[in-house]
Amino acid sequence: MEKTEADASLIEQLEGWQQMSAFAGSMVLKCAVELRIADIIHSHGGPTTLSQIASDITSSSCPDMSYLERIMRLLVLKNIFTAHRPSDGGETLYDLTHLSRWILWDSKPSLVPFILLENYHSQCVKDDEDGGDIWDFALTNPDFNNSFDDDAMSTTTTVDILIDVFLPAYKDELESVGSVVDIGGGSGRTMHEVVKSHPHIKAINFDLPHVIATAPNFQGVSHIGGDMFENIPSADAVLLKGILHDWSHEECVKILQNCHNAIPEKNGKVIIVDIVLEQEDNNIPEESQITSELKTMVLTNRKERTEVEWKKLLKEGGFPQHRIIKFPAKQCIIVAYPI
Secondary structure, eight states: OOOOHHHHHHHHHHHHHHHHTTHHHHHHHHHHHHHTHHHHHHHHTSOEEHHHHHHHOSSOSSOOHHHHHHHHHHHHHTTSEEEEOOTTSOOOEEEEOTTGGGGOTTSSSOOHHHHHHHTSOGGGTOSSTTOOOHHHHHHHOHHHHIIIIIIIITSHHHHHHHHHHHHHHHHHHHTTOSEEEEETOTTSHHHHHHHHHOTTOEEEEEEOHHHHTTOOOOTTEEEEEOOTTTOOOOOSEEEEESOGGGSOHHHHHHHHHHHHHHSOTTTOEEEEEEOEEOBOTTSOBOHHHHHHHHHHHHHHSOOOEEHHHHHHHHHHTTOOEEEEEEOSSSOEEEEEEOO
């Protein structure tokens, strides 16, 4: 049976509605995290009814069952949970999937802080004509600041995921490095893991003074407070993991110039762990990379970069030579050399 012009128009309209409704997925995921639905099912040790989930939700005295059912319906469709209707006509039983463990509050690593962070109010992006950024917004919004500093950026999630892929991919190269300074290292856990696998390395965790003030003591790791736009502690190598995509081209050039001043001219290096946008023949990156760039734009008003853009940035920052190491993550390792 041939499609009529009306059929084609209807299909296009439905596709348009699907695209416009895509926000619902992230909305219900954030809702599931805030209600701790995965944790509730996990606490029951197996399939759990909707009424059991509702009775264990502590953030609401009387959750609306019809709303909760609709939320669970989409989460099942998204493979966050499974649903099974017993043959005896009893209540639907919901259970966890392999994706559910990533939204457990007490599991490590967990994506909970990032889900809450990336679904925070969009007014953090732009409060005036010049635009705002996530750090300015955090200073005047304590709740958001706790999610950003204490959870999303300082949580074990960032470190655990990076360490799982970064250390194996760069293991051999670290053998020849005598000292490393981690810029924006937060609690210092990344350097702690580096020292555990490479005890010979003198490790420096460098971050803003108020961050360093609460950093725990790790054997073999020195904490130094300061500002990367002013100067960077001297070391054989500088580690910049997820830092440069937060800043403009001019700001990144300044950071890289300070890195250049901190390392030896002959054998120093900068190790960048960040996204390198891959462009197809039509110069359009793949969807996951575009999505990542949009999230960076929302959170920091900055951008991800293609290899061509990285090359230009590195050259202006004093690093004419670089190589890219790809590994099983959305980030790559960019090793830049001053000569």
